[in-house]
Amino acid sequence: MNQPQTINQSAEEFLKGLWKENPVFVAVLGMCPTLAVTNTAINSLAMGLATTFVLVFSSLLVSSFRKLIPKQVRITAFIIIIATFVTVVDFVLAATVPQIHKELGAFIALIVVNCLILGRQEAFSSKHPVGLALADALGMSIGFTFALLCIGSIREILGSGALFNIPLFGDGFEPWVIMILPPGGFFTLGFLLLFFNWLQQRRAKGVGHRA
């Protein structure tokens, strides 16, 4: 494999997470944080970044040690690595942004069981060299953060009439409180899934053989 091909492949692994294999809109992975902490844009962003940190570093480590970790104990080893980074994130958020840490609450610790992260280790990082694993992890993380931010922004705009705590409408706006309650998460995700599936279907029809 020559140099340009490697770069192409890295770019491909990176890009697939953003759109074609978006963890939320296409793979529908990691639904727990996707539904639970997307009631405001800032919470969504914080959760996305925390997940990004965990996924990128776990993938780096898993990929680096992939030849040393015996197959029989790989899942346990992955979980140890993931849990370590999650706990680090938990401490660091509590020390630097206590307000956001309080709002995200137990969902920080629950990143450990986000199947997106373990899924990437098992399906990708444990089988590919570090560079590709990094590209894949970054792509997936950004795709995940983007999806969370979409849901969070829609819910905050409709449910509180604000975005990133900045009021958007005048006093005349009556917030749709349901949007920041749990059902609002399901509604928003449902409509977004509908929209993205429609987009992809239209695209597939348009370019037929390429898809």
Added chain:
Amino acid sequence: MSETRIEEQTLAAQPAPEAEPSSARLIATLGLAGFFSGLILVGVYLFTLPMIQAHRAQALERAIYLVLPGSTTYQALALKDGQLAPAEEVPAAKSGEEPRRIFAGYDDSGKLLGFAIPAEEPGFQDIIGGILGYDPIQKIIIGFEVLDSKETPGLGDKIMKDAAFQNNFKALAVDPQIVAVKKGEKRSPNEVEAITGATISSKAVVRLLQKAIEEWRPAIDAYEKTLNQ
């Protein structure tokens, strides 16, 4: 399944170098992973602990100054043989638990403004934690802040965000007792106007205040007397 394979492997004791790894190697891998994970966690914990504690102390301090308007210094107090004493002089309980503390707030001239009392009460979703400012001379509550709440966003969390509700605690009489009434029906100084749509959370706040006052009032009154002597 893999366990059975390992067992068979061990029994067969094949010396081939590419064979499946021995149990010892599996244990060593996980042991090493756990060891390094532990090292990292201890390091990060030790590094972040002072910052986390500073944030907590800061949040508490801010709340004390908020519920005792005008206060600039405070002293932590705890119960010692039923009497209030400076918290540093009160030994920790045998169980190792920190004694529960209240805070006396003073203004610049050293005048006692009142007492900040942290308290907890089950709300609609989870325990609501708050802190109230109590003026023992006028026997009124002069401030209240929610420190911890998981009440429903948009409804129950108005106990933290609703200005009208917060106004209930500017001068709330504690005698004969604090009661919750519907919005717009406040007639006497001991009544709290509940939030429409958040009755349970509002009533929880009232219970929290009432219980805190009942619990600490005798000790505060006794302490107040000794100060005036």
